[in-house]
Amino acid sequence: xxxxxxHLVFVTLLTALAFLCATWxxxxxxxxxxxxxVASGVLVIVYGVYFLKKLKNVDFL
Amino acid sequence: MxxxxxxxxxxxxxxxxxxxGIWLFLASEVMLFGGLFSAYVLLRVGSPEGFWPHGWLxxxxxxxxxxxxxxxxxxxxxxxVACKVNDxxxxxxxxxxxxxxxxxxLCVKSYEYHDKWIHxxxxxxxxxxxxxHLEEQDExxxxxxxxxxxxxxxxxxxxxxxxxxxxxDEIKLERSNILKMENxxxxxxxxxxxxxxxxxxxxxxxxGGCVVIGFLWGPGSRMWKTDHARFTNRIEISGLFWxxxxxxxxxxxxxxxxx
Numbered sequence: 508x509x510x511x512x513x514h515l516v517f518v519t520l521l522t523a524l525a526f527l528c529a530t531w532x533x534x535x536x537x538x539x540x541x542x543x544x545v546a547s548g549v550l551v552i553v554y555g556v557y558f559l560k561k562l563k564n565v566d567f568l
Numbered sequence: 569m570x571x572x573x574x575x576x577x578x579x580x581x582x583x584x585x586x587x588x589g590i591w592l593f594l595a596s597e598v599m600l601f602g603g604l605f606s607a608y609v610l611l612r613v614g615s616p617e618g619f620w621p622h623g624w625l626x627x628x629x630x631x632x633x634x635x636x637x638x639x640x641x642x643x644x645x646x647x648x649v650a651c652k653v654n655d656x657x658x659x660x661x662x663x664x665x666x667x668x669x670x671x672x673x674l675c676v677k678s679y680e681y682h683d684k685w686i687h688x689x690x691x692x693x694x695x696x697x698x699x700x701h702l703e704e705q706d707e708x709x710x711x712x713x714x715x716x717x718x719x720x721x722x723x724x725x726x727x728x729x730x731x732x733x734x735x736x737d738e739i740k741l742e743r744s745n746i747l748k749m750e751n752x753x754x755x756x757x758x759x760x761x762x763x764x765x766x767x768x769x770x771x772x773x774x775x776g777g778c779v780v781i782g783f784l785w786g787p788g789s790r791m792w793k794t795d796h797a798r799f800t801n802r803i804e805i806s807g808l809f810w811x812x813x814x815x816x817x818x819x820x821x822x823x824x825x826x827x
Contacts, residue, residue, distance in 0.1 A: 511645075
């Protein structure tokens with residue numbers, strides 16, 4: 508697996524972590540931290556999609 | 569003698585040699601950290617109910633360190649891309665940023681360790697327990713910023729969030745009244761032992777990564793001119809290692825900080 512592939516694995520797990528943190532925060536009563544977790548998760552997904560689209564046009568990686 | 573397959577793909581493995589090497593190394597690392605995570609799970613499920621610490625670590629600092637490592641994963645990837653497109657200045661920028669972020673992570677971790685090192689649990693002769701951060705001490709007295717916990721509520725020690733019902737204050741204690749005094753270092757209990765072992769080993773990996781990244785950013789970057797393809801592969805290898813270290817933290821953070 509290249510660095511490109513490993514980066515995608517990392518982004519996927521980071522997304523899972525962000526939503527896990529959000530779930531934990533809402534359960535523990537930290538609403539602001541929960542919202543930040545959801546926002547981070549969405550941000551990482553947007554980055555992941557952008558990264559994937561970018562890769563389609565970059566054949567040297 | 570020239571080292572074979574530093575840039576060309578070896579026909580029988582389908583990889584250049586360094587990439588095969590790093591994946592074998594990372595496989596051994598998975599076993600190392602996997603063993604520690606298993607130990608953590610067994611220790612945790614084996615502890616009596618109510619005696620596993622909660623809220624001992626700062627979620628805010630853990631989150632900051634998670635963000636730092638997430639950013640560093642992006643910068644290390646961009647450094648590799650800069651190598652691929654032959655842009656030396658961009659490479660220097662992104663690899664330098666990775667190094668700065670890695671050092672920032674270690675600074676935050678050091679602060680967390682220091683915070684535990686000056687956090688004391690003090691058993692008094694009258695049965696009460698003083699818990700808090702050391703302010704000052706001399707031959708006769710010890711001053712902490714913390715709380716006095718009644719002897720019959722020892723379980724409060726394990727849940728710092730529940731302790732907040734007791735007001736925090738500056739407490740001056742006579743040494744003659746102290747039965748036992750111990751900081752929250754690795755030998756304090758099972759949690760601190762596994763916490764320092766796992767995060768310490770992880771921090772050592774970050775430190776090792778800093779050395780490699782620092783070398784490739786500094787003196788090692790001379791290879792950019794002499795053997796560009798091999799240098800690019802070196803950056804990819806260091807990036808793979810760095811991503812692995814980041815992945816370990818993604819598991820460490822929820823396991824240690826959020827439970």
